[in-house]
Amino acid sequence: MKIRDWRSVAFTGATGLATFCIVAMVVVILGNIVWDGAAQMSLRFIFGGTSEGMFDAQKAGVFPMIFGTVALVVLMTIGVVPVGVITAVYLTEYARHESLITRVIRGAINNLAGVPSIVFGLFGLGFFVQFVGGGIDKVFFGGQLHYAKPALIWAAATMAVLTLPVVIVATEEALRAVPHGFREGSLALGATKLETIWKVVLPQALPGILTGAILAVGRGAGEVAPIMFTGAAYYLAHLPKGPTDQFMHLGYHVFVLSTQSPDIERTKPILYGTVLVLLLLTFLLNLTAVLVRAGIRAKLRAANG
């Protein structure tokens, strides 16, 4: 064979090997989690709490963490989607594209996406908990402590800031993909810009916006660092009663179990179980969003002929 052929064979082999390694790693990790986690699965585990023994595989459950994680992700989504969409609408529909302000905002968004998540945790503590929460307490409660403490709502807000770039970028792309002719057609009929965006542009962009939301949910369900200082609790006797309470969280629970357990061997099954539940929950949340998007796409496709 010629040298060129050898090179090509070697290169194909190397890339194939790399791919195989990655796939193998994923399979091993997932297999390990599913295998050992499944052993821990039971209705008691899923619907039980931690009051009878947090580190005892026979007694511990993860329901409070499931509840807390879902509550966090839902609140985060409620927060991030409107803000992200409005920002993206401003950037694509209103702002002048070459202006300095627009470029500065874009740069800020890109930088936001690159900030380590622990920094968001500290930011959330400083800004939401102490500044916003403290401000609310000072103004409405005469300095009494109601809001200036870690809480579900502050963790959700922090997480919303963390996932903001994802939603903005996805929405911007979706908006730009809406043909210019639709906008002109609407405006030429005497529609205002707002009517045009609301009735013509956004409905077309909805699947793309949902993609952004899905990515945000995927990211938000798994991150732990941003909520450590802003709302997640090590242990709570009750489920959170409202958005100002602290909450337990699957990801944080994994961290707690693996660092705080007095007897790691006995905790291991809970650890596996918790990780499996976290994976399944993320998958389920994503699946829901994907199904909603598929429904909307089908409707749009019907309208698009």
Added chain:
Amino acid sequence: MDNPVFHIEKLNFWYGAKQALFDVDVTIRPNQSTAFIGPSGCGKTTLLRCLNRMNDLIERTRVEGKIALHGQGLYAPEVDVIELRKRVGMVFQKSNPFPKSIFDNIAYGLRIQGVNSKNDLADRIEASLRKAALWDEVKDRLNDSAMALSGGQQQRLCIARAIAVEPEVLLMDEPCSALDPVATAKIEELIQDLKKEFTIVIVTHNMQQAARVSDHTAFFYLGKLVEFDVTTKIFTNPANKQTEDYVTGRFG
């Protein structure tokens, strides 16, 4: 003659640093159709889009000179652009129905103007589809997507959508450029009809079409108005040599 609808005087237009129109003077008369002709890039679309201020949507454009609609300056600060566009409708070169049902495409503009009752909507949608010579083809499928219509049907739908809101003036930018001769003939017929109710300004590359449908014709070249006169004069006895070359196809 009667009062002009549009009076354009010494109009200059820039896209950024690039000037697209130079000292253009045109007068558009009511219930007539005026054709803009000229080689590609001579500024026909630009001028047309000045008439309903669609060019406002393009960044870094600048207008100088005068355009008046019934004596009222179009670019005066007190002009409400939204109201202006309700009075001056537009049909685009590339047909652009909304990705909604046929019904909703026409209802869109009507609803914006505050027509909401089901009966009113249905009546006015039927009337405008009839005027646009599309009713017979779509009356059984008003709830189907407009995107499923053929190109010619889509363009007629866009015309129906524009006339449903009863503008005073209808601007048409090469409305037939993507259509076959049958659809083109239908739209030309339609223009003859529409003239009774609306004032029409039409951009076209088709000399026969300009000759057939328009009362006045303006010939542009490189952003300048070369000649503006009644259509028969432009096509039979133009004053300018360039015009003659262009309309007889001996241009360039």
